[in-house]
Amino acid sequence: MSRRLERITDRMILTKYIQKSCILPAMTATSKADALKELTHLLFDKRKFDGVGPALDQILARETTESTGIGRGIAVPHARVTGMKQLACAVGRIPTGLDFKAVDRLPVQIIFLICYPPSEQTSYLNFVATVAKLLSDKTQLKSMLDAQSADDMFDLLEAASSTFTETHEQNVKKMKADPAIKKTPDGHADLMLLARLQLCQEMLVNTRTGKAEVKERIDNIRSLVEPRILNHYDKLAKSRPPALVPVEGDTCQGCFMRLPSKFVQQVRQDPAHIHTCLNCARFIYVV
Numbered sequence: 462m463s464r465r466l467e468r469i470t471d472r473m474i475l476t477k478y479i480q481k482s483c484i485l486p487a488m489t490a491t492s493k494a495d496a497l498k499e500l501t502h503l504l505f506d507k508r509k510f511d512g513v514g515p516a517l518d519q520i521l522a523r524e525t526t527e528s529t530g531i532g533r534g535i536a537v538p539h540a541r542v543t544g545m546k547q548l549a550c551a552v553g554r555i556p557t558g559l560d561f562k563a564v565d566r567l568p569v570q571i572i573f574l575i576c577y578p579p580s581e582q583t584s585y586l587n588f589v590a591t592v593a594k595l596l597s598d599k600t601q602l603k604s605m606l607d608a609q610s611a612d613d614m615f616d617l618l619e620a621a622s623s624t625f626t627e628t629h630e631q632n633v634k635k636m637k638a639d640p641a642i643k644k645t646p647d648g649h650a651d652l653m654l655l656a657r658l659q660l661c662q663e664m665l666v667n668t669r670t671g672k673a674e675v676k677e678r679i680d681n682i683r684s685l686v687e688p689r690i691l692n693h694y695d696k697l698a699k700s701r702p703p704a705l706v707p708v709e710g711d712t713c714q715g716c717f718m719r720l721p722s723k724f725v726q727q728v729r730q731d732p733a734h735i736h737t738c739l740n741c742a743r744f745i746y747v748v
């Protein structure tokens with residue numbers, strides 16, 4: 462099996478694609494749709510792009526099939542727009558937070574709305590991966606939330622993406638899955654258990670009542686999972702939640718690295734075993 466990963470996350474200076482005039486530091490929208498509308502119009506007005514209507518339709522349609530809230534209060538709605546020369550992004554900050562049906566159910570506070578020409582799919586993936594990685598750093602995220610103005614937010618993004626180094630990449634990569642995990646018989650059953658476990662743990666965070674009941678369910682599920690797998694799950698859940706993520710279009714939705722197509726195909730064709738991302742070691746399933 463090829464160990465080579467296509468590097469889509471080489472450093473990218475985010476501010477190359479963001480204009481200061483396209484940053485709104487204090488949005489007051491009270492719905493996801495209003496926020497997306499405001500940002501899309503801003504981007505198209507300021508950058509003098511054509512086709513704001515179809516782009517907005519695409520962005521809203523995408524959100525109804527699946528939220529682009531990637532967790533930790535960040536969302537990355539996007540549209541492919543023919544006729545654009547290169548990717549462009551508008552940034553909106555909502556101090557009060559917005560319900561976005563994000564993966565971790567947390568309200569969204571920073572939106573990176575991205576439009577890109579169809580030929581620039583790789584730039585888009587690279588951009589999203591850079592945003593996700595930069596803001597996975599709690600200090601960076603806090604600075605972005607605390608920044609006083611659009612100028613400050615711009616400067617922070619510029620500095621952060623310029624100094625974003627390989628060291629960070631290597632820290633993230635340090636965890637490797639125990640090779641024995643892949644050989645666990647009946648891995649599919651364990652994967653289903655992990656999915657339920659992850660759901661219950663999210664419920665535990667979000668529920669006000671019935672915590673004891675959820676905890677009991679968690680203990681039940683945990684007693685059924687193979688210990689080696691559970692151990693790896695716990696490490697992931699602690700260091701880089703979520704521990705179990707889908708792979709979409711060959712891209713791991715945990716680390717946003719593109720995985721070799723051949724590997725993804727093997728994962729798809731082998732549901733009897735449990736698989737982990739070659740890059741971030743999260744448990745994966747192919748959708």
Ligand SMILES: [Zn+2]
Nearest residue numbers: 713716738741
């Ligand atoms: Zn991954």
